[in-house]
Amino acid sequence: MSKVQGNSEEERMQANLDRIKHKLIVISGKGGVGKSTVAVNVALGLAQKGKKVGLLDVDIHGPSVAKMLGIEKKTLMLAKGEQYPEPVKVTANLYALSIATLMPSPDEPIVWRGPLKMGAIKQFLRDINWPSLDYLIIDSPPGTGDEPISIIQLLKSVDGSLIVSTPQDVALLDARKTIKFSQKMNVPIIGLIENMSTFICPHCGKKTDIFKGTGVKKAAEDFGLDILGSVPIDAAIVESGDSGKSYLEKFKNS
Template identity: 45%
Template sequence: MSSHQSPFQHPEDKVQPNSRQQQVVQILKQIIEPTVKNDIVSLGMVRNLRIVNDYVYLRFYIGSHQHQLQAEIESALSSLAWCKKTYIQLCTIPGIKTTLAVSSGKGGVGKSTTTVNIAAALRLQGAKVGLLDADVYGPNVPQMLGLGQADIQVIHTPAGDKFLPLEAQGIKVMSVGLLAEADRPLAWRGPVLHKIITQFLQDVEWGELDYLLIDLPPGTGDAQITIIQESPICGVILVTTPQQVAIADVRRNIHMFRQGGVPVLGIIENMSYLICGDCGSRTPIFGSGGGEQLAAELQAPLLGQIPIDARICQGGDIGSPIVMSDRTSPASQVFTQIAAALNTTFAWYSFG
């Protein structure tokens, strides 16, 4: 027996670290988020779990309405005889109830256009919505909402200096596109990129929001990893087209989010079909079945199949999302259904 070991060990002291981690996970899985009615582990709210000697360390990612769950964690883990103390690092964005990411495996599938129209549809249904354009290499959201170059105000708050987001179509917006010079290349290196994204997550005064949508850059690089690690994302929506090439890239995205503990809320298939203006028939120009295939693999819902409509592109160019400019169009109806599905999932609000 080594000199630092005690001959008076309790049986609990012989539990191996991996076994202790399993004990902690099993206890945490018994804590249910009351609105979504799923456990906090499956929802990706618990990350970076570590057991060091007799202490439990974890990051807890929450919305502004979920602070009471911290006490539940501390109380539940206090039942472990070997656990002397639980250290919980709360990760939240003040005032924001639900943070959702919108992602795609590759560029050109209409991810930003989809994000803007979902934000607009949520706003029309009464939600308070913010949109963080984190696509740092192609920040198109300001143009899609009719915002040009603008001076971003910095205000003083008790928590320090904060950026004040702009507002368009009733949606609060922050984007690197509002800060960068027009037509200049956005060539960010890793450390600078990390700092910009971290500032956007921590140093924006959003006020009270029901939803913050984060438009991620395509792919699986530094920007996406930083956002997964630093923000309280409670789910991601994946945008794809029916093509098998796009589906293959989305699969890589799926693995990145799963490794980060972020649940996939569903799939949106963009450019699904073209509607004939004369007979109303549907032509799947880019193939068919890709979104359904991915949804079956993920066991996640196919939230919507958005048709090809020139008015979607035109709306993005002039800063008028189709959801607001033509609410009766087939595309608008799909975006409205997607927003309604999100409201059903996160139905803890009384909008107003």
């Protein structure tokens, strides 16, 4: 019998959601801050601890998850006797879904407006045979537009958000908007992650603050939030993501 049960679209979606214990969304106010890198490694970290994890990339126009996990050429499989396909099984405990795996070419742009994006996100939740999960990690596009609004509304309840930003003061403007967005959508904020916090020279070990400012720290203080961690600029992180093998997968003891 198909895991996605129910006669109506609403029933099928609810059947999927009922098998997910916790739902977390990774968001940012602007692009290029490392949000997808954080989402991928959070998902892998939980999976390495024995949790069943799903990673859903809803960045319709700029999906990165498939590339970072090395599943760009993977296709969704239909199990015997099933009506709906399954997400890509990345490891024993990690399943992932990205629109990038559905496109004929990685160079193919997705020229969609809001209604089409909303429809695709609905299908990701409704018409995919997600297994029972301890966590569903959502990699959302930057900003506060259609995709993050749609996924939060469709999930009905989200356990928490992780907000990713870089240190410079100009990023404070976007970080604050993202915090307010999470609050307006009634999503508890787990904390902030400061990415690209500093650069450590691999040759001499000297630290250099390439991005000056205290934007993340100031936002955390103003809103009473925790900074969960500061991630330095590390060539190994960049190389691992580009190679299709994420940092935590490549360096499991990190």
